Amino acid sequence: GENVEQHPSTLSVQEGDSAVIKCTYSDSASNYFPWYKQELGKRPQLIIDIRSNVGEKKDQRIAVTLNKTAKHFSLHITETQPEDSAVYFCAAKRAGGSQGNLIFGKGTKLSVKP
Amino acid sequence: DVKVTQSSRYLVKRTGEKVFLECVQDMDHENMFWYRQDPGLGLRLIYFSYDVKMKEKGDIPEGYSVSREKKERFSLILESASTNQTSMYLCASRDSGRAYSEQFFGPGTRLTVL
Numbered sequence: 001g002e003n004v005e006q007h008p009s010t011l012s013v014q015e016g017d018s019a020v021i022k023c024t025y026s027d028s029a030s031n032y033f034p035w036y037k038q039e040l041g042k043r044p045q046l047i048i049d050i051r052s053n054v055g056e057k058k059d060q061r062i063a064v065t066l067n068k069t070a071k072h073f074s075l076h077i078t079e080t081q082p083e084d085s086a087v088y089f090c091a092a093k094r095a096g097g098s099q100g101n102l103i104f105g106k107g108t109k110l111s112v113k114p
Numbered sequence: 115d116v117k118v119t120q121s122s123r124y125l126v127k128r129t130g131e132k133v134f135l136e137c138v139q140d141m142d143h144e145n146m147f148w149y150r151q152d153p154g155l156g157l158r159l160i161y162f163s164y165d166v167k168m169k170e171k172g173d174i175p176e177g178y179s180v181s182r183e184k185k186e187r188f189s190l191i192l193e194s195a196s197t198n199q200t201s202m203y204l205c206a207s208r209d210s211g212r213a214y215s216e217q218f219f220g221p222g223t224r225l226t227v228l
Contacts, residue, residue: 009154032214043118043204043219044157051214089156093214101147101172102217106156 002027004092006105013080014113021088021108024072029095033066033073034102036089044089048075080112117141118220120205126226133192135223137205144210146188147217148172148180151202163188164210195227 003026013019025033034049050057050064050073057064061080066073077084087109091102121136137146147162149172159172163182177199181189188207192199205220 006156034216043221045219046216049214049216101159101162103159104149104157106154 002030002092002094002103004090004103004105006090006108008108009106010109010111012111012113015080015082017080019077019080019084019110019112021075021090021110022072023074023090023092023105024070025092025103026071027092027095028068028071030092031095032093033064034091034093035064035075036091036104038087038089038107040086047088077110080110082112082114085110085112118205118207118218120203120220120223122223123221124224124226126228127192127195128228129196131192131195131227133195133225133227135190135192135203135205135225137188137190137207137220138186139188139205139207139218140186141207141209141218142185143207143218144185145208146182147206147208148178148188148190149204149206150174151204151222157204160190195225197227199225200227201225 006023031052036044037047038044050066061078063076087107089107090105094101118139127133148160149157158174161180163169179191203223206217208217209215
């Protein structure tokens with residue numbers, strides 16, 4: 001069945017360093033890949049997304065890259081800050097008439113040490 | 115500003131009880147979703163609804179049912195709660211009129227079944 005694999009499950013970096021989280025997806029027809037951030041005790045919120053017709057997208061310190069051939073996409077956070085500490089989820093939109101359903105990865109817990 | 119609310123933040127029930135989790139959104143979204151979130155398993159889709167009285171099973175529908183009598187409200191029902199349904203339950207909604215629209219999440223209900 002459709003699947004999204006996310007790695008690593010935990011990631012610890014020093015403040016100011018970069019962090020990279022990687023995801024692979026199984027359905028080659030998926031065309032939308034959002035990333036959600038969930039701070040402790042809060043709801044997941046969209047931080048960036050990318051469509052399949054684009055290879056890279058940036059928003060200040062965060063960027064997402066997509067390799068359709070390899071079916072993987074990555075989140076890059078530069079100059080990490082303590083407030084970046086959270087669980088990050090990647091997702092892929094299911095193809096076909098699926099009403100915008102997303103398949104989520106299992107999450108990456110990012111800890112940024114001051 | 116989209117607002118998705120859930121009826122309870124914390125709920126404690128006993129095995130065998132019928133449990134209702136309520137979700138309300140105020141942005142006239144057609145699509146609504148119920149997920150459960152467990153450590154190490156990410157967000158897993160239980161059921162979704164693409165319109166009033168319309169519903170489809172997600173990835174883990176066993177033991178659950180849903181009801182959507184009004185566009186703004188989507189209810190998750192545990193017919194006979196079991197201890198393995200102890201989890202965090204998240205509701206979400208999105209605008210189906212846009213192909214790549216964001217899913218907005220509620221704050222979650224942490225359900226404990228004793």
